[in-house]
Amino acid sequence: MTSDTTATTTPSESGTASAGTPRPPRSRARRIRRVLGWSAAVLVLGAAGSGWWVYSHLNGNIDSVDLDQAIGSDNRPPKVAGDAQNILVLGSDSRAGANADLDHGDVSGARSDTAMLVHIPEGRARATAVSIPRDTLITRPECKDGEGKTVPEANRVMFNSVYSVAGPACVVKTVEQMSGIRLDHFVEVDFAGFKGLVDALGGVTVTLDRPMSGAKGGLKLDAGTHRLNGTDSLKFVRTRYGYGDGSDLGRIGLQQQFMLAMLSEIKKQDAFGNPARLYKLADAGTKSLTTDSDLASLTALSDFAQSMKGVDPGTMETIMLPVAYDKVDRNRVVVAQPQASQLWEALRTGQKIPAEAKKSPAKG
Numbered sequence: 001m002t003s004d005t006t007a008t009t010t011p012s013e014s015g016t017a018s019a020g021t022p023r024p025p026r027s028r029a030r031r032i033r034r035v036l037g038w039s040a041a042v043l044v045l046g047a048a049g050s051g052w053w054v055y056s057h058l059n060g061n062i063d064s065v066d067l068d069q070a071i072g073s074d075n076r077p078p079k080v081a082g083d084a085q086n087i088l089v090l091g092s093d094s095r096a097g098a099n100a101d102l103d104h105g106d107v108s109g110a111r112s113d114t115a116m117l118v119h120i121p122e123g124r125a126r127a128t129a130v131s132i133p134r135d136t137l138i139t140r141p142e143c144k145d146g147e148g149k150t151v152p153e154a155n156r157v158m159f160n161s162v163y164s165v166a167g168p169a170c171v172v173k174t175v176e177q178m179s180g181i182r183l184d185h186f187v188e189v190d191f192a193g194f195k196g197l198v199d200a201l202g203g204v205t206v207t208l209d210r211p212m213s214g215a216k217g218g219l220k221l222d223a224g225t226h227r228l229n230g231t232d233s234l235k236f237v238r239t240r241y242g243y244g245d246g247s248d249l250g251r252i253g254l255q256q257q258f259m260l261a262m263l264s265e266i267k268k269q270d271a272f273g274n275p276a277r278l279y280k281l282a283d284a285g286t287k288s289l290t291t292d293s294d295l296a297s298l299t300a301l302s303d304f305a306q307s308m309k310g311v312d313p314g315t316m317e318t319i320m321l322p323v324a325y326d327k328v329d330r331n332r333v334v335v336a337q338p339q340a341s342q343l344w345e346a347l348r349t350g351q352k353i354p355a356e357a358k359k360s361p362a363k364g
Contacts, residue, residue, distance in 0.1 A: 062286050062296050062298075062301075070167075084122045086183050087185045088118075089188075090114065091191075093190070114131075114134075116131050122350060128317045133323055133333055136321070136332075136335060138158075187291050188289070189289055191288075193287055198230040200280045208226070211223050219235035237254060260314075260316060263313035266281075322358075339357050
């Protein structure tokens with residue numbers, strides 16, 4: 001006969017629940033909870049650490065320039081009212097770092113290979129990009145170079161030489177004095193950064209209405225639609241001979257076309273809604289990025305990009321600064337008046353740009 005005491009054994013004595021379900025001893029349960037707790041802590045700290053590493057890594061990629069300190073806040077035009085923005089976008093042909101592996105020809109140093117003043121009027125629903133021809137003869141104002149040394153004013157110098165002589169802050173100062181427009185931000189991407197950004201997108205699609213012959217080591221393409229990788233995209237935007245009239249003014253049209261195609265690709269891929277793709281783009285773009293000090297962080301760049309999401313690349317207006325051939329040197333151009341003044345005035349005041357201000361005598 002079975003003893004009645006087996007039915008009244010307490011859980012603490014037998015290690016089983018009163019209902020007969022097995023239960024670990026208390027010491028084992030505590031160990032399991034402790035292991036689970038430490039595991040969760042490791043996962044949380046690991047995720048936080050990885051996030052901090054990513055943030056620090058990308059932040060560390062960005063170089064910056066304090067424009068007010070470099071130019072002097074008293075020497076700049078007044079800021080525009082409202083939420084309108086003016087950004088100077090530079091593409092530099094620097095030979096430093098990763099750029100040394102790219103084919104640049106025999107020219108040393110660095111210049112502003114591409115320069116666009118991008119104006120986003122109040123409301124930030126549209127934009128106008130004004131390209132400044134690199135061969136334009138301008139007056140370079142007195143500037144401080146990157147080492148704080150004074151670079152004297154000079155007349156009739158090529159626009160793209162300002163960067164190599166006195167650095168990006170002097171380019172900003174030169175454009176502000178040319179236009180009377182306060183530049184809110186400055187963004188510079190060099191060859192390696194541009195190539196990496198295109199490759200991170202998986203390429204950019206462009207359409208040509210005529211063949212590109214590949215003259216003088218340039219890109220050779222048939223008329224029609226092409227998907228370009230980073231290397232070919234760089235050749236595309238730098239092509240001068242073998243397409244159109246072979247001039248620098250003709251190349252500006254290719255650069256503007258490519259910029260719109262790239263912006264459309266970013267928008268189509270919804271880069272800001274895809275964390276993995278966003279990281280890939282950010283890592284590629286920030287490796288060779290220089291900005292003004294107000295934009296020199298991932299947070300600032302992300303906030304700025306989000307504020308521009310309303311701008312549709314399909315409606316973005318692209319204009320070349322009106323220029324005329326120089327009377328002394330036909331290989332150079334000068335700012336055409338009164339067209340240029342009309343253009344700058346319209347952008348400063350938020351007015352519609354007159355049709356006359358979009359015409360460049362040098363292009364006929």
